[in-house]
Amino acid sequence: SQTIHQWPATLVQPVGSPLSLECTVEGTSNPNLYWYRQAAGRGLQLLFYSVGIGQISSEVPQNLSASRPQDRQFILSSKKLLLSDSGFYLCAWSVGTSGELNYGYTFGSGTRLTVV
Amino acid sequence: AQSVTQPDIHITVSEGASLELRCNYSYGATPYLFWYVQSPGQGLQLLLKYFSGDTLVQGIKGFEAEFKRSQSSFNLRKPSVHWSDAAEYFCAVGASGNTGKLIFGQGTTLQVKP
Numbered sequence: 001s002q003t004i005h006q007w008p009a010t011l012v013q014p015v016g017s018p019l020s021l022e023c024t025v026e027g028t029s030n031p032n033l034y035w036y037r038q039a040a041g042r043g044l045q046l047l048f049y050s051v052g053i054g055q056i057s058s059e060v061p062q063n064l065s066a067s068r069p070q071d072r073q074f075i076l077s078s079k080k081l082l083l084s085d086s087g088f089y090l091c092a093w094s095v096g097t098s099g100e101l102n103y104g105y106t107f108g109s110g111t112r113l114t115v116v
Numbered sequence: 117a118q119s120v121t122q123p124d125i126h127i128t129v130s131e132g133a134s135l136e137l138r139c140n141y142s143y144g145a146t147p148y149l150f151w152y153v154q155s156p157g158q159g160l161q162l163l164l165k166y167f168s169g170d171t172l173v174q175g176i177k178g179f180e181a182e183f184k185r186s187q188s189s190f191n192l193r194k195p196s197v198h199w200s201d202a203a204e205y206f207c208a209v210g211a212s213g214n215t216g217k218l219i220f221g222q223g224t225t226l227q228v229k230p
C-alpha cells in the first residue's frame with residue numbers, strides 16, 4: 001500500500017537560518033507531489049507541485065524553493081527563513097500522469113514550523 | 117480560475133444534531149470535488165469525493181455530500197454529529213489533467229457541544 005512520510009514533525013528555527021523539509025512516498029511510481037502551507041485561519045495555500053523528477057512549478061512568489069531529486073522524494077527549502085514562513089507545512093501526493101484526480105490526494109502528517 | 121468558498125468559518129452544533137457544511141465552487145467544467153477533515157496538528161484525511169455519476173455521494177464516518185450543479189455547491193452533511201467529529205473541514209475542487217492541482221477552501225471549524 002502507499003504511504004507518505006514527512007519530517008520533522010515540529011521545527012523551531014531562528015530567523016535567517018536555512019530550512020529543509022523532506023517528504024517521501026512509498027508504494028507508487030511517478031506520483032504528482034505537492035507542498036501546501038497552512039497558516040492560522042487562512043486555509044491551505046499551494047506552494048509547489050511536481051509532476052516528475054526535476055520538474056517543479058511554483059504557485060506563489062516567496063522565500064521558499066522546492067526540489068525533486070528522486071521520483072518519490074520532495075524537498076522544501078529556504079536559504080534564509082523569515083518570520084512569515086511560520087506555519088504548518090503539508091506534503092501530499094496524487095496519482096500521476098496516467099490518471100485520475102478522482103483518487104484525490106493523500107497527505108502527510110505535516111510539519112509545524114515556528115520561526116523565532 | 118477555480119475557486120472554493122466555505123462561507124462558514126466556525127460552526128457549533130450539539131452532539132446528536134444534524135450538520136451541514138456549505139461549499140461553493142467556481143469552475144467552468146465539471147469539477148472534481150472533495151471534502152477533507154483535519155484533526156488538530158494532523159494532516160488531512162479524505163472524507164468523500166465526487167467526479168461523476170450519482171450526485172449524492174457517501175463517505176467515511178457517516179458523512180455524505182450532494183453535488184448541485186445549478187447552485188455550484190457541494191455541501192457536506194451528517195444526520196447525527198458525534199463529539200469526535202469536532203475538527204476542521206476543507207472543501208476542495210480540482211481539474212483533471214497532468215498536474216492534478218486541488219484548490220482548497222478556507223476551512224470550517226466544527227465545534228460539538230455535549
